[in-house]
Amino acid sequence: MAKNLVIVESPAKAKTIEKILGSDFEVKSCFGHIRDLEKDDMGIDINNNFKPKYAVPEDKEKIVKELKKLAKDTDEVWLATDEDREGEAISWHLCEVLGLDPQTTKRIVFHEITKPAIERAVQQPRLLDMNLVNAQQARRILDRIVGFELSPVLWRKMSMRNSLSAGRVQSVAVRLIVEREREINTFNSVSSFRVEAFFTAKDNQGRSLSFKAEGPSRFKTAEDAEKFLQQCIGATYTVKDIQVKPAKKSPAAPFTTSTLQQEASRKLGYSVSKTMLLAQKLYESGKITYMRTDSVNLSDTALTDIKQAIEKSYGQRYHQHRKFKNKNESAQEAHEAIRPTYMDNATIDDSDTRRLYELIWKRTIASQMADAELEKTIAKIDISTNHEELTASGEVLKFDGFLKIYMEGRDDEDSDEEDQEGVLPPLAVKQVVDLKEMKATERFTRPAPRYTEASLVKKLEELGIGRPSTYAPTITTIQKRSYVEKRDKEGIKREFRIMTLKADNITKTADTENTGAEKSKLFPTDLGMIVTDFLNQYFDSVMDYGFTAKIEEEFDEIANGKKVWNKMLNEFYEPFHQDVANTLEKAERVKGERLLGEDPESGKPVVARMGRYGPMIQIGKAEDEEKPRFAKLKATQSIETISMADAMELFRLPRNLGMFEGQEVTVNIGRFGPYAQHDKKFYSLKKEMDPYTVELEEIGPLIVEKRTAKDERTIKVFEKEKIQILKGPYGPYIKQGLKNYKIPKERIDHAADITVEEAKAIIEDVKANPPKKKAPPRKKKTE
């Protein structure tokens, strides 16, 4: 038994630290928080100064038991959880549960897992900081109160039947997406004309080189643009002035969780959860440092490694020592930035994680590389026939520096400002250049783009809302609750005008462009909009974008000992709870109704609204003699924007398409999306098939395809016993009736040879020893 027990949060970290500390120390992990508020009755005694009621969750019992035993048998326990609010609280909970004295137990901290940092930490133990612990308790209790008081309000006041939820973080995340959507819906695009002139100039060897210059300004109307072109007829163009300026670009800071998610999204197209899954793999296999961090700091040992790697591969000139500072005030910096553990490994063998690893490697290396040096040239060109001038700009890379390996991506790649500036031919003042043609092109203003998962994380981080460990789960939650969905949107064709001045002649043409197309963007659902409007109306303080920042300031005051935690909670709770009570009493049940018009056939009102099963259109009223007609909205439609005409279109379903193999084929939209029905069987329509326009010829192949797919999945059938052996994504399994049974490992290889008797035996076996369920239903207290 080791003399010392060190407890950290992560098992991968425990392994590394144990190697560093040697045999006198046993290092164990507690796997994050080991206690949480009870679920019943909020887990808070509100009338008793918000006294929290903590319990060890079921899945933590085992580890707590193990730690208790180890703590008893060891001379000294060292609490080495992360140095932030949550880490301090975990240490305190460990004291409480393991029976350690918070007044004497050694608390150590380090921000990086390196030998010097850990040895230094062991030399300088401190005691628990109860102020910091209280700040965490206040944070935890406030979040529980907000979540567990607001959610039930939604259950009572929304007409929808989902398991709705609200919280300090998720509700504001949804609000951002809802407001962005409305900005886009109400955006008025205006056009203007941009003038570009294409010239040629001779270089000193007499070769003709072409270059481009920009017009004086954008013209608001086609008339103004045309007038300008007319004024240029017959003009000569003379270089009036040349300015050459040096410029430089600097590399971005090494990755934090949020910037890693953004870059992986922009450059690799990963969702935030995929990025985190792969990063976790890399961390667990020792290839990168901890992946949930808000720090841009690099350890001294890492800096030395990086310097060596740069000098070896690129030479001394490419290295530049840099120390980055966190922009964000909410950062708690318990860890290092995300970086490779060994800079020598520019890549790795594992194909799943390689691309993410290489991204991290490049970003880390680049962050310590020299600036890129540029030379910008701006030439002004006089037009002889008017007082305007044209501007040609060029850029020459003098020294690539960090650009040799890495350039940060941008969210607005498709912006119409061309970012790649070309090289200008050598020009001289007073030189006359030849105009090939001049174009005035119509350009439209665009609304802000919809959020991607990653750009939403970026925004949340800017607002100080959420933490590195919760960005990915939050994005998942708001999609799981159907407040938000990730999808593509097709663009629409738009015509734009072009006027060309060539050989003193102006021609007018038109071209089309695709606008408004979106890929993998976050769209609010009707539910998300309705819930957001409701929360905004009744709980504006919690929904305020500055709410988290404001209470974070107060948590900081608690951590500094300037404020008492339960007083702070009370100041929040009094007005908040009053709002909850008022809302429960006064607010109407929300239906999200919108009147679209009158049904031309019956004269009855046509209404878009939220039904129990989602957004729908209703013709007529429930109290009418004749039953109202209903139709479900398409996935891409919304209550807020659907037109009367589109609404009436929806009543064209179900459609009868005609006969196939002697049976009728109909299409409709059901609980699980659009489907075709044929011979009492159902066939889901393919994504690209629209049930309103799909034709009979497309349904036949669908039916045949499903038949063969079923054949391929089937290994064996025992008709009489209704037993099937099927192939699934996790290997072969047995199906009897509607139930599935797992085939024991030792028989998987010869699943095709299983006999009826064997199959029956397996079924009986599984029935006798049912597989463990993930979460057994909690017993409700009877008293």
Added chain:
DNA sequence: CAGTGAGCGAGCTTCCGCTTGACTT
């Protein structure tokens, strides 16, 4: 798997932040 849409009421849902496996049809 492929319906429904009003209202009643029982019994259920729910937060954020710290960490990994156990488990899938």
